[in-house]
Amino acid sequence: MSEKYQPSTTQRVKAGRVPNEQLRTHRLKKNWTQVYVATMIGANDVEVSRWETGAAEPSLYFRERLCELFGASPESLGFVPSSETKQGEAEQNPLQRRDPRATLVATKLYVPRLRAHLVSRPHLIKRLQYGVARALTLISAPAGFGKTTVLAQWLAETRKPVAWLSLEPEDNDATRFLSYLIAALQTLDPGIGTTALASLHSPQPAPVEAVLTVLTNELVSHQGEDMVLALDDYHVITTPSIHQGMRYLVEHLPPQMHLLLATRTDPPFPLARLRAQDQLCEVRTADLRFADAEARTFLETVMGLHLLPEAIATLQSRTEGWIVGLQLAALSLQGRADVAHFLAAFSGTHRFVLDYLSEEVLLRQPASVQSFLHHTSILERLNGPLCDAVTGKPGSQTMLEALEQANLFVVPLDDERGWYRYHYLFADVLRRHLQQAEPILVPELHRRASAWYEQHELPIEAVQHALAVPDPELTVRLIEPIALPVAFQGQIYTVLEWLKALPEAVVHARPFLCLHYVRLLIFTNQFEEAEELLQQAERHIQELPVEQAQTLTGAVLSIRAALAGLSGDIPRAVSFAHRALELLPEAERLPRRGAILAASRAYEASGDVTPTTEHEVATIAASIRPADGLFAAVGSLYRLAKLYVLQGRLRQAAATYARIVQVVPRAEVLQTIYASFYYYFGLGDLLRERNELDAAERNLSQGMALVDRMLVLEAYAATLGYTALARLQQVRGNTCEALVLLEALERLAQQRHFAPHLIAQGAAVRAQIDLAQGHLAAAIDWANSSGLSARDDDLAYPYEGVYLALARVRIAQGRNDPAAPFLSEALFLLDRLLEDAQNKARMGSVLEILVLRALALEAQHDREGALCTLERALLFAEPEGYVRLFVDEGAPMAELLRHTYARGIVPGYVTTLLAAL
Secondary structure, three states, X not given: OOOOOOOOOOOOOOOOOOOOHHHHHHHHHOOOOHHXXXXXXXXXXXXXXXXXXXXXXXXXXXXXXXXXXXXXXXXXXOOOOHHHHHHHHHHOOHHHHXXXXXXXXXXXXXXXXXXXXXXXXXXXXXXXXXHOOOOXXXXXXXXXXXXXXXXXXXXXXXOOOEEEEEOOHHHXXXXXXXHHHHHHHHOOOOOOOHHHHHOOOOOOOOOHHHHHHHHHHHHHHOOOOOEEEEEEOHHHOOOHHHHHHHHHHHHOOOOOEEEEEEEXXXXXXXXXXXXXXXXXXXXXXXXXXXXXXXXXXXXXXXXXXXXXXXXXXXXXXXXXXXXXXXXXXXXXXXXXXXXXXXXXHOOOOHHHHHHHHHHHHHHOOOHHHHHHHHHHOOOOXXXXXXXXXXXXXXXXXXXXHHXXXXXXXXXXXXXOOOOEEEOHHHHHHHHHHHHHHOOOHHHHHHHHHHHHHHHOOOHHHHHHHHHHOOOHHXXXXXXXXXXXXXXXXXXXXXXXXXXXXXXXXXXXXXXXXXXXXXXXXXXXXXXXXXXXXXXXXXXXXXXXXXXXHHHHHHHHHHHHHHHHHHHOOHXXXXXXXXXXXXXXXXXXXXXXXXXXXXXXXXXXXXXXXXXXXXXXXXXXXXXXXXXXXXXXXXXXXXXXXXXXXXXXXXXXXHHHHHHHHHHOOOHHHHHOOOOHHHHHHXXXXXXXXXXOHHHHHHXXXXXXXXXXXXXXXXXXXXXXXXXXXXXXXXHOOOHHHHHHHHHHHHHHHHXXXXXXXXXXXXXXXXXXXXXHOOOHHHHHHHHXXXXXXXXXXOOOHHHHHHHXXXXXXXXXXXXXXXXXXXXXXXXXXXXXXXXXXXXXXXXXXXXXXXXXXXXXXXXXXXXXXXXXXXXXXXXXXXXXXXOHHHHOXXXXXXXXXXXXXXXXXXXXXXXXXHHHO
């Protein structure tokens, strides 16, 4: 954005503020754009521009991030002392304390200004006032019936605080919609929605319903007077997930809030039910039509047109009380002597009346005004400098003010008359006239608009006009540097629409743009398309200079590491990651970060959690910075917690999960972000092991709710979540629910192409449940068909859980047939697994193996050996709080524990275990 002019906000630079030349100089020295700086610290370019121009001071949080990014002190970056910063922040408009990742246009949050002369409509004001006691007021009518005006009139009279949002088609991006909705509420109180807003800080689109759930909970606890949330032009919203989220909001609306929608079409809400519950107030077309007296007042008072009563009656009849029709007719009649002839000249539908009257209005304007109207009709919003650039002529601000004074369908968007828009119907007519009269000029007008927006560092608007030219080369030049920053600000679908609008050949010819596209396709679960584009990018490697080819190869490998990790193929993921890190320069932070995180999963393939591995994983977790995003922060801590679980250190793992809660702005944010799979499933399984079943079920169920909402799913985390919840349900006696979960996991694994060992893990848990239910035959069938044997050459660690399930089956068979070799086979298998687990410091595995060895020895009637083995397990397990590891083995374990208690071995702990059986 320009250092001198900021079109995205009507707020002016505060008196006494001076530009921060030090910050700007540091940025320019590094040849960084404001968009780049914003992306690296988790802010947006609007905020960075305001800091540089002196319009605002960064918060303490962002000052720290900027110092870290530039490697500079606060003083060298020109920051004022903290006390002054806090005072400056307190003076800012609430809009500037919104989500730092969402670039918002402040004028969308202003209640439309009312004109000096309006028709009083007390019956409608009374109807709207009546609706406040209901959950929802719906003002539904076609365009031009004065929905917005009557709504603004009522808001001017009511004493209730109002949060206003004018919607546009671009708001169909769910994250953009939610950012604006929360920003509207924050005009009432900057503290509203901070937790919900923080949940949008992820490239994976946050589920609308999940974010609104968090927002609703915040509103319920909000201390303040009743408020109104008004959404104008809701008909432009077509995204099903937004509709679904808004239905949820309507059905769970906090008692102090009233929702008001103005729309041309009814939203897909349960209106019949709301009507029956007396929770719906409706204002429709018949209510909004001007009655005869209102039409007379409008024509005389507002339009300054004095007609005979019969002429007014004819106009009222022809327009059927349609307000825009009356306004156009009045404009056409001004200065005419042949009123009767004019009134006889038009009739028919609203579309016909609109076209006819618009032409009449336009033709009666001076040529300079017509030209201005046509040329600026391509713009969604208008201000003086922008219109100057598009028309190529000065004086646009004066023209806009003159158009407003003439009632020529120009709507001011702020109190300072900085920004305007045309009435939507009038704009449609203007664009159609422009296309008919000067079609060759249309691309050039969009090109000028795009250039102006680019110059003022408003890249999203610049891209939209470049697409409208259409100029693929210009569009690509604009998109490439901002695709990921904009997507990672939550507007992933916006960027996908841009890329889909480009010719395939243009995208394919740019390998790095292909990789941007691939990342977004992966985050929206479009894996086949992602693979095709990835291969397309690889074809260009040989054509690039050596350094670029190396970087491109590394970036491709980083993405392939992520894809392999998602499917649970950890060895391939780690291999790709290491190769990527060898090729990627330090400056390539995004692909390197992904590769580093993938490489940190090496222990998941090898099972090696020795101190060296622990140090490596802990170092990676400590190196993650806030600018790296919540996904990286939560994911890296989850890997560390999982490592501690494998080491048998449940307490340390629990402490690490607690650190995850500290990483996010508030605990509720975990209910919405993609990385929360790791947290909920990992912590839930840990709590299950410690027999904290209610807390475990809450966490596992929360994770399952995310599975239903998210597009992308990490295979290992999903397998852990489904199997942990299935085992918990089985413990609670809900075997049917447990089996349903495992069947769902099987379907999911096939659909998402989970790695074979994860598919086998789900089947192994099913066999354990069969054993617990006494269905030995079913468990034996699984064991015999698993393809596994105690004498397999390589007992690969990823299959360890499956081999342990096989050992359980063989032990159960040995109890039934002691003369058969089942028990010796089980002990042979367990001894082999024990050696690997001990060598690689997997004490969690060692414990489970010792428990099974004790049961096998007991079945062989070697009680002394069984008790010695069990004692070793109990001594290690007691301080870590293991419970289910023992009690899930049922009656055979209960018998051994009673003998252990009689020998005085950790009697308190054994008593706890026996009580849980």
